[in-house]
Each structure stands twice: as C-alpha cells, then as structure tokens.
Amino acid sequence: MLNAEAIETWIFDLDNTLYPAGSNIFARVSGRITAYVQDRFSLDREAARTLQKDLFRRHGTTLRGLMVEHGVDGEEYLHFVHDIDVSDIDPNHALAEAIGRLPGRKIIYTNGSVPHARRIMGRIGVDHHFEDVFDIVAADYVPKPNPDPYEILVTRHGIDPKRAVMVEDMARNLEPAAALGMTTVWLAGTLDWAKEGAEEDYVHHVAEDLTEWLSGLSRWSAV
Known part of the structure; x- marks a missing residue:
C-alpha cells in the first residue's frame, strides 16, 4: 500500500484520468x-x-x-x-474531496493544452486543488513518453521524484516517471491502446477507479 503521507507531489494526467475513459x-x-x-x-x-x-x-x-x-x-x-463542448461534464464532488485530502501539492501533466485542461478541471470542480498545469507547450511540444519533458517538469517544479506519484491512463507513459524514481499508478480503463506496458515493472500500482483509489489512500493514511 502506498503511504500517502510520504508523498510531496502528486502528478495527474488529464484526459481519461480525471474523467472516465468511458466518457466521450x-x-x-x-x-x-x-x-x-x-x-x-x-x-x-x-x-x-x-x-x-x-x-x-x-x-x-x-x-x-x-x-x-x-x-x-x-x-x-x-x-x-480543443474547441469542443464540455457543458455536459458534471462536477465530481467525491473526486474533488479525495484530491483535496491528499497531502502535498498537485500538478497536472498533459499532452494537451493549459486552456483545455483548465476548462475540464473547472467543470469537474478540481481546478483549485492544482498548483500548475504542465502542458504540451511547456514540454516544447515533445509528448509523453519521451523522457525529456519529464526532466523539465521535475526541474521546473523542484520535484523530488522519490517523493512523487504519477497517475496515468496510458501505461507506457509511466516508464520515464519510474526511471526518475517516482511511484507510478496506472488507471486501468476501457481503451486497448492505453494498456501497452501495463504488465511492465514500471507500473507499481493499478487503480480501476481514481476516486475510490484516492479515497482508500486517505482512509489508510488516517489510521
């Protein structure tokens, strides 16, 4: 079981992670x-x-x-x-509460853009929990899982990888994070192409539902 109290930085992917992969x-x-x-x-x-x-x-x-x-x-x-309708995204109060209970700071790392991320986060109701959005522009348009932007992210935000967790729906995107020393969490979904690498050693934890997994961490850490 991951000890949430030992974590300083939580890094979350956006698409198909903060909202379910089954949505459209x-x-x-x-x-x-x-x-x-x-x-x-x-x-x-x-x-x-x-x-x-x-x-x-x-x-x-x-x-x-x-x-x-x-x-x-x-x-x-x-x-x-990213000029899409997001008006049907409902607030996820349970997810917002679970993220809010986590110790340390939270950062979004996405292959998308900051405006897209902020729109989604605002609809879900989690925007205020996150210190920053590290997007594809900040990564100089180099996408995950190229290791270079992971290094930029760590340096820019002064992240200690050994005290950081990265949550992703695409398993292969966790490899560079694990190589830096981060604890990794693969959010299993319904998309076959996101499962590549799921059986590799760089996937440390598997979560079926993000809210339930984070809530479980909070309960365990409070004991």
Whole structure:
C-alpha cells in the first residue's frame, strides 16, 4: 500500500484520468483532430483517420507528427482541436474531496493544452486543488513518453521524484516517471491502446477507479 503521507507531489494526467475513459470527451477531441487533418490535406474522413493514427503511433501525438513532418503550427492546432463542448461534464464532488485530502501539492501533466485542461478541471470542480498545469507547450511540444519533458517538469517544479506519484491512463507513459524514481499508478480503463506496458515493472500500482483509489489512500493514511 502506498503511504500517502510520504508523498510531496502528486502528478495527474488529464484526459481519461480525471474523467472516465468511458466518457466521450476525448473522442470529441479526436474527432476535431480528424477534421483538422481532413482540412489540412484535403482528405476524406477515412484517409484522415488513417494518417492521424499513423502519426500518433510514430510520434506519440498526432500534433508532434504534423509539426515534424508537415510544419504545422502547434498553437493553431491546439486551439482548433480543443474547441469542443464540455457543458455536459458534471462536477465530481467525491473526486474533488479525495484530491483535496491528499497531502502535498498537485500538478497536472498533459499532452494537451493549459486552456483545455483548465476548462475540464473547472467543470469537474478540481481546478483549485492544482498548483500548475504542465502542458504540451511547456514540454516544447515533445509528448509523453519521451523522457525529456519529464526532466523539465521535475526541474521546473523542484520535484523530488522519490517523493512523487504519477497517475496515468496510458501505461507506457509511466516508464520515464519510474526511471526518475517516482511511484507510478496506472488507471486501468476501457481503451486497448492505453494498456501497452501495463504488465511492465514500471507500473507499481493499478487503480480501476481514481476516486475510490484516492479515497482508500486517505482512509489508510488516517489510521
């Protein structure tokens, strides 16, 4: 069992982590990415999806592939793909309470953007619990699981990796965190592509439900 009282910094992914993978929020973003690729290259939807997936697989994000191979402007892209309706995201009071009970500071680390993260966090009702959002722009557009932005995150925020926890829905994104000495938590979801690496040693804990897992930590630490 993880000793929450020994942790100074909690690092959370955003998409499919602070909200369930079964929701369609990330699917909306993915749809906007497809639309962007369609418009950029004058492709039909099927061809655009094929290119989108290929770039994601080879570069870690579609954006990184578009920037490296096609010179796409990152800011323009992020503004377009995150222009989605989030009005149906309901506050999650239980999650907010569980996060609020954790000792230490909390940071979001996302391959998305700060505005997107803040909108989602505001709807969920957890925004005030987080010290900062380390986004893809802060990472110089280099996505997880490239280890370089993890180093930037640790340095910028003065994080002691041995007293830090990282929570992610994509198991492979935990490898660099574990290599730095962080305790890792994989949030198991319904997406097959997020399971890559789930059986590796760099996954230290597995949670089926974030709120329940965090609440369990709080109860255990209070004993």
